Amino acid sequence: MTDNSKIRVDGQRLWDSLMAMAAIGATDKGGCNRQALTDLDKQGRDLFVQWCRDAGCSVDIDSMGNIFARRPGSNPDLPPVLTGSHLDTQPTGGKFDGVYGVLAGLEVMRALNDAGIETAAPLEVAVWTNEEGARFSPAMIGSGVWSGNFEQDYAYARTDKEGKAFGDELQRIGYRGPTPARARPLTAAFEVHIEQGPILEAEEKQIGVLSGVQGMYWYDLTLTGQPCHAGPSPMEGRRDPFMALHRVLDRLYRLAEEFAPWARVTFGDIRAEPGSRNTVPEKLVLAVDLRHPEQEVLDEIDRRFREITAEIAADTGVEAEIRDEWRSPAVAFAPPCVEAVRAAVAELGYSNKEMVSGAGHDSVYVSRVAPTGMIFVPCEKGLSHNEAENAEPVDLEAGANVLLHAMLKMAND
Numbered sequence: 383m384t385d386n387s388k389i390r391v392d393g394q395r396l397w398d399s400l401m402a403m404a405a406i407g408a409t410d411k412g413g414c415n416r417q418a419l420t421d422l423d424k425q426g427r428d429l430f431v432q433w434c435r436d437a438g439c440s441v442d443i444d445s446m447g448n449i450f451a452r453r454p455g456s457n458p459d460l461p462p463v464l465t466g467s468h469l470d471t472q473p474t475g476g477k478f479d480g481v482y483g484v485l486a487g488l489e490v491m492r493a494l495n496d497a498g499i500e501t502a503a504p505l506e507v508a509v510w511t512n513e514e515g516a517r518f519s520p521a522m523i524g525s526g527v528w529s530g531n532f533e534q535d536y537a538y539a540r541t542d543k544e545g546k547a548f549g550d551e552l553q554r555i556g557y558r559g560p561t562p563a564r565a566r567p568l569t570a571a572f573e574v575h576i577e578q579g580p581i582l583e584a585e586e587k588q589i590g591v592l593s594g595v596q597g598m599y600w601y602d603l604t605l606t607g608q609p610c611h612a613g614p615s616p617m618e619g620r621r622d623p624f625m626a627l628h629r630v631l632d633r634l635y636r637l638a639e640e641f642a643p644w645a646r647v648t649f650g651d652i653r654a655e656p657g658s659r660n661t662v663p664e665k666l667v668l669a670v671d672l673r674h675p676e677q678e679v680l681d682e683i684d685r686r687f688r689e690i691t692a693e694i695a696a697d698t699g700v701e702a703e704i705r706d707e708w709r710s711p712a713v714a715f716a717p718p719c720v721e722a723v724r725a726a727v728a729e730l731g732y733s734n735k736e737m738v739s740g741a742g743h744d745s746v747y748v749s750r751v752a753p754t755g756m757i758f759v760p761c762e763k764g765l766s767h768n769e770a771e772n773a774e775p776v777d778l779e780a781g782a783n784v785l786l787h788a789m790l791k792m793a794n795d
């Protein structure tokens with residue numbers, strides 16, 4: 383048995399790869415716009431695939447465009463230890479969200495190559511398609527179909543704002559692969575990601591050891607009133623969906639306070655119809671996102687949201703309809719994977735904190751079919767989904783080292 387405890391990733395090589403990937407879709411403000419299944423996404427994927435082949439990995443692409451780069455193990459009967467994340471970004475995204483998890487996985491492969499280490503189980507790096515949900519809703523649809531949470535036909539039929547279908551765009555960029563997108567046995571799965579929140583930085587901890595992920599519910603709330611002229615129509619007697627909306631907003635923000643500090647209430651998008659400056663709109667369609675790490679509390683928040691909306695609708699004479707867009711229950715990660723991360727952090731001597739994720743990740747879906755764990759590193763001011771998203775090279779290196787040792791442990795045990 384060789385002693386693997388001394389092996390480390392090459393932080394500079396990881397950083398250089400991150401910067402090379404960030405050049406594809408780079409924005410003026412230092413961020414990245416590389417949305418799913420665009421030409422830029424294809425360029426990013428092509429670059430990643432080339433890097434993997436250069437590292438001696440075989441590459442498989444499934445029917446959802448998920449990419450799996452595999453480094454063989456000495457025992458082909460063992461299911462692989464997988465790590466992965468996503469390469470797609472928000473329209474005004476950063477250089478690290480998702481990309482870091484993918485390239486840290488690649489760096490693990492490269493570091494093992496340099497050290498001449500063969501693991502017992504094979505290792506794989508996955509790129510999950512359309513994690514962000516920015517171009518095609520819902521988010522995490524690549525890992526979602528793979529893990530059996532969505533039908534592939536449903537995914538293919540999703541359209542972007544221009545009406546282009548997911549399946550057509552996947553075909554167009556040449557990433558509709560021959561392998562059916564379906565879960566297979568895994569020894570373990572890991573994902574390393576920037577925190578996308580301020581906690582690690584504020585507490586000066588280098589590594590977050592994740593025990594789970596917040597539950598999150600997405601809705602479309604449609605408020606329908608009666609359009610009328612902005613001038614001649616008196617304020618009283620209007621059935622103005624905005625009058626209902628401002629009360630809904632107020633009550634839901636107060637609901638978040640009631641379930642502080644972990645409840646999250648977000649309104650990320652709004653559309654007014656017909657959308658004319660001097661007309662009370664007939665219809666408002668609002669995207670609502672509710673989150674909490676405890677399933678029972680999230681269900682209580684969901685119940686109250688419906689109650690509040692019904693009450694205000696009745697009060698204002700506006701019709702309210704809530705459509706469930708997506709539900710992701712709270713997740714608890716697999717104890718052996720959490721323990722492998724904990725052990726790696728202890729062995730490497732990094733400061734750390736046990737926490738839950740406030741954002742959704744592909745690991746949520748992967749965790750339904752395989753033992754899964756996650757690792758966080760700090761990001762500057764907690765900023766993410768923002769062109770100014772930033773992380774320290776030393777922290778990114780530390781997170782990749784934790785990933786390396788957690789994967790080694792699971793691949794050799």
Ligand SMILES: [Zn+2]
Pocket residue numbers: 468479480513575
């Ligand atoms: Zn991400």
